[in-house]
Amino acid sequence: MTMEIINFSQEINESDIELSLGYIIFNNISVKREHSSFLDDNISEISNYIKDTYSLESIKDNEIIRKYRDFYWHYLKIDPTKIRPSAEALIRRILGNKTIPQISNVVDAYNWVSIETLIPMGAYDYDVLKFPLTLRYAKEGEEFIPIGGKVKTLKGHEIILADNAKKIMFQYPYRDADFSKVTTKTRNILLVSCGVPGISTELLEKSLKKFHFIMEKMSPTQFSSSDISILKK
Numbered sequence: 309m310t311m312e313i314i315n316f317s318q319e320i321n322e323s324d325i326e327l328s329l330g331y332i333i334f335n336n337i338s339v340k341r342e343h344s345s346f347l348d349d350n351i352s353e354i355s356n357y358i359k360d361t362y363s364l365e366s367i368k369d370n371e372i373i374r375k376y377r378d379f380y381w382h383y384l385k386i387d388p389t390k391i392r393p394s395a396e397a398l399i400r401r402i403l404g405n406k407t408i409p410q411i412s413n414v415v416d417a418y419n420w421v422s423i424e425t426l427i428p429m430g431a432y433d434y435d436v437l438k439f440p441l442t443l444r445y446a447k448e449g450e451e452f453i454p455i456g457g458k459v460k461t462l463k464g465h466e467i468i469l470a471d472n473a474k475k476i477m478f479q480y481p482y483r484d485a486d487f488s489k490v491t492t493k494t495r496n497i498l499l500v501s502c503g504v505p506g507i508s509t510e511l512l513e514k515s516l517k518k519f520h521f522i523m524e525k526m527s528p529t530q531f532s533s534s535d536i537s538i539l540k541k
Contacts, residue, residue, distance in 0.1 A: 313498075314469070314539060317444035321541055325383055327467075328503030328540040329443065330512035332520065333434060336531045339492050340413045344526035347417060351408075354424050358402045367399055372426040372507065376481070379504035385465060394482055395426045414490050414497065417522045427501050427515040428481040432488040434496035438472040443480065452476045455486045469500075509538045 314331060367373060376393035380386040392400065398419060401408055408423075410416055418429040446452075448464035462468070467480040471488075478484045481502030490497060499519060501512040516536050523531065 312440040313537065314441045314443065314500075316539065316541055317442050319445055320443055320467070326505040326541065327443070328507065328509050328512060328538065330501040330503070330509065330516050330536060330538045332499050332516050332536050333534040334497040334499065334523070334531055335533070336495060336529065337414060337497050337523070338527060338529040338531075339490055339494050340528065341410075341492065343410065343413065343416065344528075346525045347413065347420070347522065350522065351420055354420055355402050358399055358423065362399060362403060364400060364403050367396060367403065370426065372511070375504055375506040376426075376428070378506075379481075383504075384467065391482065394428045395422045398423045412490065412492065413526060414494075414523075417526070418499065418519050421515055421518045421522065425511065425515040425518060427503075427507070427511055429502070429515060429519070430478055430484050430500050431490045432477055432484075432498045432500070433490055433494045434498045435494075436488055437477070437498065438475070441469055441471050441477065443467065443469050446476070446479075450476065452479065452483075453486045454479075454483050455489050457486075503540075509540055512538060 314329065320327065368377065373393060373396050377388040380388040380393065398408060408419060414431055418431055422429045446462040446464055446466040446468045450462045452460045452462055454460060469477045469480060471477060475487060476485055477488045481504065499516065501515045503509065503512050513536055520533060
């Protein structure tokens with residue numbers, strides 16, 4: 309029997325939100341601080357494309373960016389001009405001639421795929437998670453510790469992905485937890501692409517395939533991966 313990896317809670321399934329989510333599992337990934345020349349070349353190419361295509365004034369009007377902004381406003385009750393969708397935030401750094409932080413080959417790769425495809429992505433240390441994972445609404449008073457941040461007490465309207473031990477991996481689709489972050493000790497990875505109303509599953513699949521392609525080109529060791537899985541309600 310195949311182990312269930314991610315499911316939607318009954319409350320999410322019964323809501324009016326059209327959510328979708330894609331994921332793929334990588335085994336025996338080598339997480340390194342150093343870049344490969346292949347990723348550096350990709351970064352240069354994507355940066356040039358971003359500067360030729362968008363401006364700080366126009367990026368908010370991109371069709372995909374707009375869908376994530378609308379999701380923030382209407383469902384998460386977040387002002388997207390204060391906490392921006394992740395792809396938009398990264399693109400604005402490029403347009404403002406600011407650097408994108410370099411974390412590791414894995415994190416940097418999915419950040420740049422997100423910049424290119426405009427789809428928010430996250431990678432998680434598979435071995436610290438208790439399965440199955442559930443996408444659900446937070447419970448009022450639940451605590452969440454983001455990467456590099458302090459304990460955050462949730463209000464209950466947030467959408468979260470939590471493991472079977474009730475540890476919150478991330479606030480959907482923009483803030484990751486510290487406990488499940490990818491480090492140089494990580495060997496197996498769960499990579500997730502986050503969809504919101506109006507985002508096609510083809511875009512989610514495209515982002516996962518792009519990351520897989522980059523890792524094939526730049527990984528210093530042989531790895532294996534699962535098929536891409538797509539969940540939609």
